[in-house]
Amino acid sequence: MKRFAAAIRMRCALLLTVAGTATAWAAPPTDSIDQRVLPCLSCHGERRVDLQEGYVPYLYGKPAGYLYNQLINYREARRRHRTMEYMVGHLSDEYLWEIARYFAERDLPYPAPAGEPVSEAQRARGRQLVREGDPARDIPACQSCHGERLTGVQPNTPSLLGLPRIYLMAQLGAWRVGTRRAAAPDCMHVIAERLSPQDVQAVAAWLAAQPVPADHAPAAEPVAEPPLECGSVALPRP
Amino acid sequence: MRRKLLSVLVLFGMLLSAVAAAASPEQIERGRYLARAGNCAGCHTAPGGADFAGGRAVHSPFGTFYAPNITADPDTGIGRWSVEQFRQALQRGRRPDGSALYPACPYPNFTRVHAADIDAIYAYLRSLPAVRQSNPPHDLATLASLRPLMRVWQWLYFSPGEFRPDPAKSERWNRGAYLVEGLGHCSACHAERNLLGAEDRESSRGGLVQGWYAPSLYTPAEAGLQGWPLERAAALLRHGKAGDASTMGPMADVVFNSLQYLDEADILAMAEYLRSLPERPAAAPGRRIRLSPQQREAALALGSKVYGEHCRDCHGEAAQGSEVAPRLAGNRVLTMDDRTNLVQIIRQGGYPPSTQGDPRPFGMPPFHALSERELDAVILYLREQPGNP
Numbered sequence: 145m146k147r148f149a150a151a152i153r154m155r156c157a158l159l160l161t162v163a164g165t166a167t168a169w170a171a172p173p174t175d176s177i178d179q180r181v182l183p184c185l186s187c188h189g190e191r192r193v194d195l196q197e198g199y200v201p202y203l204y205g206k207p208a209g210y211l212y213n214q215l216i217n218y219r220e221a222r223r224r225h226r227t228m229e230y231m232v233g234h235l236s237d238e239y240l241w242e243i244a245r246y247f248a249e250r251d252l253p254y255p256a257p258a259g260e261p262v263s264e265a266q267r268a269r270g271r272q273l274v275r276e277g278d279p280a281r282d283i284p285a286c287q288s289c290h291g292e293r294l295t296g297v298q299p300n301t302p303s304l305l306g307l308p309r310i311y312l313m314a315q316l317g318a319w320r321v322g323t324r325r326a327a328a329p330d331c332m333h334v335i336a337e338r339l340s341p342q343d344v345q346a347v348a349a350w351l352a353a354q355p356v357p358a359d360h361a362p363a364a365e366p367v368a369e370p371p372l373e374c375g376s377v378a379l380p381r382p
Numbered sequence: 383m384r385r386k387l388l389s390v391l392v393l394f395g396m397l398l399s400a401v402a403a404a405a406s407p408e409q410i411e412r413g414r415y416l417a418r419a420g421n422c423a424g425c426h427t428a429p430g431g432a433d434f435a436g437g438r439a440v441h442s443p444f445g446t447f448y449a450p451n452i453t454a455d456p457d458t459g460i461g462r463w464s465v466e467q468f469r470q471a472l473q474r475g476r477r478p479d480g481s482a483l484y485p486a487c488p489y490p491n492f493t494r495v496h497a498a499d500i501d502a503i504y505a506y507l508r509s510l511p512a513v514r515q516s517n518p519p520h521d522l523a524t525l526a527s528l529r530p531l532m533r534v535w536q537w538l539y540f541s542p543g544e545f546r547p548d549p550a551k552s553e554r555w556n557r558g559a560y561l562v563e564g565l566g567h568c569s570a571c572h573a574e575r576n577l578l579g580a581e582d583r584e585s586s587r588g589g590l591v592q593g594w595y596a597p598s599l600y601t602p603a604e605a606g607l608q609g610w611p612l613e614r615a616a617a618l619l620r621h622g623k624a625g626d627a628s629t630m631g632p633m634a635d636v637v638f639n640s641l642q643y644l645d646e647a648d649i650l651a652m653a654e655y656l657r658s659l660p661e662r663p664a665a666a667p668g669r670r671i672r673l674s675p676q677q678r679e680a681a682l683a684l685g686s687k688v689y690g691e692h693c694r695d696c697h698g699e700a701a702q703g704s705e706v707a708p709r710l711a712g713n714r715v716l717t718m719d720d721r722t723n724l725v726q727i728i729r730q731g732g733y734p735p736s737t738q739g740d741p742r743p744f745g746m747p748p749f750h751a752l753s754e755r756e757l758d759a760v761i762l763y764l765r766e767q768p769g770n771p
Contacts, residue, residue: 177742179706182747183733183745183746183748185747186731186747186748187748219429220429221429221430222430227730227748230730230732231731231745231748233634233635234635234638234639234733234734234735234736235736236741238736238741239736
């Protein structure tokens with residue numbers, strides 16, 4: 145009960161933060177992280193995310209460790225994207241960690257999922273991969289690492305919800321061909337290699353059609369022992 | 383007897399080479415510092431790749447060079463090179479087989495570096511783990527791919543020789559000249575190159591690098607530091623930012639990966655030397671499109687609108703700048719003839735480097751979505767602001 149009350153208090157605090165961010169959008173205080181991330185917001189800001197046509201992912205509320213790993217991966221060219229590599233190419237670990245926490249600590253409501261036409265078979269295959277995986281091909285269920293609610297798990301596993309379908313497909317493709325990599329061991333590369341192109345389409349379509357629950361905070365811990373070991377970079381020393 | 387003598391000789395020889403190869407920790411540490419000053423990793427370490435294992439693509443008008451592996455691996459790196467061969471490469475542009483290096487490696491600068499410093503870099507590279515990594519062969523235009531022609535190039539354009547201090551100048555000035563002209567290889571980017579890729583050391587123009595313009599260090603209208611206070615010039619080099627001047631693009635990489643690690647004395651020396659470079663008049667302006675009075679008026683109106691919508695909040699009503707964004711009126715990126723960097727900064731945005739002096743730099747948002755017309759108009763509008771010459 146006590147825990148529940150604390151959670152409610154935290155939500156309220158978050159909502160206040162959200163309201164504060166929204167009104168302060170035009171002119172954040174000068175010497176602030178809000179001012180410093182303005183270049184990021186020109187693509188990742190709340191007004192720019194388009195789940196129908198878009199490609200740019202929503203960063204708010206994702207685990208800070210996950211976001212930090214991605215920023216470092218861009219800087220070290222393990223993950224390839226011309227603009228992202230350029231933006232973070234000469235920023236320090238400490239600064240990137242601060243930027244990662246900025247997005248992790250804020251929460252904004254997600255837009256409704258885009259309804260895209262998919263066949264019943266595709267929908268079923270997508271759901272199966274997410275919920276049960278495909279043991280015959282050694283493909284673990286998405287939820288075994290990303291959480292039962294698919295909203296991610298602290299500290300390094302991202303939410304899979306609220307992402308555009310083509311973004312999800314592009315990421316799985318990039319893991320397969322090696323233009324998106326992570327610190328070793330790169331578990332998602334292993335999984336992406338086991339997925340067929342049809343699987344990629346099915347899983348992306350299913351995920352993109354799921355609504356984001358109102359409480360979409362990442363889970364504190366995984367549901368069970370993760371099926372694969374996943375690498376991540378060490379956080380900068382405080 | 384002969385056999386005994388032979389084995390003694392062999393032993394003696396091994397001992398000698400061991401003595402020659404044994405590098406002191408001080409020499410290795412010095413080599414590490416000098417490799418930073420020369421930003422060897424800038425080309426020889428691919429982003430996210432193993433240190434000095436090469437593989438980074440360096441694009442040029444002659445094709446794409448892939449920086450070689452300079453770790454101690456005997457087959458794919460320079461593990462078989464003697465220190466003398468390493469010196470020959472850096473000071474003479476010669477590979478161990480006698481063929482010429484491509485001047486993509488800035489040996490026309492490195493030839494100025496003292497042998498003792500080259501030896502220290504060699505010792506440092508040998509102290510690192512050898513990495514077995516073959517890199518793609520250079521992908522060059524037909525003529526450029528004929529390596530023997532590089533000997534002709536060297537005969538035409540390359541004048542080898544170690545740096546000789548100018549006794550009329552201060553020790554600091556000489557140290558700065560040594561670093562700027564030698565290891566720092568500033569001219570490799572900041573000097574205009576002729577059709578055959580040789581630096582034109584008389585030109586008042588800079589060079590093109592990775593889609594950016596490396597402005598000339600010889601004219602205050604571009605990146606010249608003549609007339610700057612020493613401390614300010616040093617701050618720009620070391621922190622990547624000094625007042626309204628900041629480094630962006632490839633120069634931000636140079637500050638982030640190299641200059642911010644240099645001793646204060648060396649940075650001050652480089653600043654002093656750069657401030658003393660003889661001033662050259664700004665290059666004659668390139669051709670500009672002539673606008674009719676109506677076109678001009680329309681463009682200025684559009685430029686003012688774009689400025690008001692996207693730029694004014696940070697750069698100020700009259701482009702005077704603010705705590706979070708530099709002054710644009712009179713800013714050299716606007717006033718210099720070449721607009722390459724201006725277009726890059728508006729289109730790509732970006733951050734100056736995180737450094738000790740500016741650990742959390744403010745950045746510029748990218749404006750990918752501006753049309754060509756809007757971009758031209760806002761540039762015209764800014765160039766016409768009072769405060770610009």
